[in-house]
Amino acid sequence: MFLKIVIFLIFLAKICNAANILAIVPTPSFSHQVAFTELWKDLSLRGHKVTLLTTDPRNDPDLPNLKEINMKRSYKIWSDTYSFSEAAQDGLGFWNIWEFFLYLLSDICDDQLSQPEMQDLIHGKEKYSFDLVIIEVFYPELLAFGKIYNCPTMLVATIDSTVQMYQYLGNPAHPVLNSDINVPYFGKLTFRERVTxxxxxxxxxxxxxxxxxxxxxxxxxxxxxxxxNARIEELISGIDLMLVNINPLLKGPRALGPTTISVGGGNHLKPLKPLPKELKDFLDDAKEGFIYFSLGGNVKSKDLRGQTMTNIIETLKELPYKVLWKFEADELPGKPENIKLIKWAPQQDILRHPNIKLFISQGGIQSMEEAIYTHVPLIVVPFYGDQLKNARIVEYKGFGKFINRKPVLKKEELKSAILELINNPKYKASIKELARLMQDQPMTGLQKSVWWTEHIIRNKGAKHLRNPAVDLPLYQYYLVDVIAFIVSIAIAIILISLKIIKLFIKLFSNLYVEKINKRKLE
Structure with a gap:
């Protein structure tokens, strides 16, 4: 009987430690969803009940604690509002990208909040109870769910966070040392780059x-x-924690407060799976090696235009390697014999194939991590957003090359970069060393994500870790009042000193004049 009671208490303790978590990742882009897919899985396997709003549900019957609200409909807004083709990207620079995405993501969020499932959550305080609300960083308006359910709130940044959000959590955000994710510079900046x-x-x-x-x-x-009746500033200032999917060894070290946790480092990587037979035969037959070419999910290779497309095809045709190209159309006019087109690619498994020589990518952070952990050098052809900075990082860290596609991608530059990366062993050595360093840590990024999420649940928030800089007005944070006071005192001292000196000069001048006049009278 005693043993039964002990077992019952242990079982009861496990139940009591479980929490109800509401997680919302609205962005209709697979790269945004996959970054924290394993976190939702691990939390549900640890007994937590996770209600997840996602545009890419996994529908895994082995995860009964993971309830997914399917918002795949948002992909239509994403694609209808803006085509992520090369032509469209020409008008989307780093000066206007935030404004464009502000209105696009706001439209997506508006549509999702209007759906019955979300309305049920908004007005379901009598039916539901949540111990933690987790929101993607670009949607702070959704932090209002924390107010509704009176629980802590947490942000997840699937690529990197904005300068402003770093500052909201009390982190320094130096415009040169810690430039925004859309600023296309990295490393030691030139004077012109620092000004920009x-x-x-x-x-x-x-x-x-x-x-x-x-x-x-x-x-x-x-x-x-x-x-x-919440104000957006109030919702943001009440954030308990932010998980950022970056690794300081890749993106560069920066000063962070205790409520901002870097968890990047291949969290989305999965065990090796067998390749489809046709694909496996093609790659196995690549005795000289093969190149994998993919521009990710948002930028479509089929939309590459004019001379850029021509130069890529002619370059790949002249190489002594097979090329596996993730290409969204059925046919490619003028396709060389050494190129195989594939509409969907099991990228992680392809990068693990022993015959791979090189990965040509648009520079998404997940693709970069996959290349690093599989030791495959990179050529990055960036299009928008953080891809431009990522391209600079790849070149700065010495495991790849940055190829600029503007005004047109040059055939000679691309071919030279391909042959250099394949034939020079230093790039392979650099990426292996970077992978070794990124793996040399006491906890994986996923383990840190789980631990800190449960820390918030256990302690009903993280106000005990709140950075005091958050509560300082800007004029106090930048010491404007202190500097003004010191400068005022200094000016006052200088003015008083000048006044005293002037009085002394006048006094001595009068004495001197009196002395001269006295001598004249004598």
Whole structure:
């Protein structure tokens, strides 16, 4: 009987430690969803009940604690609003990218919040109870769910966070040392690059207060106004923790407060799976090696235009290697014999194939991590967003090359880079060393993500770790009042000193004049 009671208490303790978690990742892009897929899986396997809003549900029957709300409909808004073709990207530079995505992501969020499943959660306080709300970083308006359910809130950044969000959590965000993810520079910046980075930072501050916050406030008022009366600034300042899917060994070290945790490092990698037979035979037959070419999920290879497409095809045709190209159309006019087209590619398994020589990528962070952990050198042809900075990182770290496609991708430059990376062993050595360093840590990024999530649950938030910089007004954080006081005192001392000196000069001048006059009278 005693043993039965002990077993019952242990079982009961496990039940009591379980939590109800609401996680919302609205962005209709597989790379945004896959970054934290394993976190939701691990949390559910540890007994937590996870309700996840996602555009890419996994529908895994072995995860009964993971309830997925399917918002795949958002892909239509994503594709209809803007085509991620090469032609469209020409008008999307780092100066206007935040404004474009602000309105695109706000439209997506508006549509998702209007759906019955989300309305049920918004008005379901009597039916549901949550111990933690986890929101993708680009949607702070959804932090209002934390107000509704009176629970801690946490952010997840699937690529990197913005300069503003870092600062909201009390982290320094130096415009040169810690430039925004869309600033296409890395390493030691030139004077021109430092000026550009500073101008972008000041533009981002203007954008934050005059466009970003008012737009997000409208969404809060529209969907949560009668329930919370919350201000967007209040929701953001109440964040307990932020998980950022970056690794400082790749993106560069930076000073972070205790409520901002770097968890990047191949968290989405999965065990090796057998390749489909036709694909396996093609890669096995590549005795000289093969090149894998993929521009990811948002940029479509089929949309490459004109001379750029021609130069890529002619370059690949002249190589003594087979090429596996993730290509979204059925045919490629003028396709050389050494190229195999594939609409969907099991990328992780392809990169693990022993015959692979090189990966040509658009520079997404997940693709970069997959290349690093499989020791495959990279050529990055960036299109938008953080891809430009990632391309610089690849070149700076010495495990790949950055090929600029503007105004047109040059055949000679691409061919030279391919042959250099394949034939020079230093690139392979660099990527192996980087992978070794990134794996040399006490916990994986996934283990850290789980531990910190449960830390928030156990302690009902992380206000005990709150960075005091968060509560300082800007004028105090930047010591404006202190500097003004010291400068005022210094000016006062200088003015008083000048006044005293002037009086002394006048006094001595009068004495001197009196003495001269006295001598004249004598």
């Amino acid at each position: 980075a500073c101008l972008f930072y000041w533009n981002a501050v203007y954008f934050e207060y005059l466009k970003f916050l008012p737009t997000k406030q409208k969404l809060v008022d529209k969907f949560f106004g009668n329930l919370t």
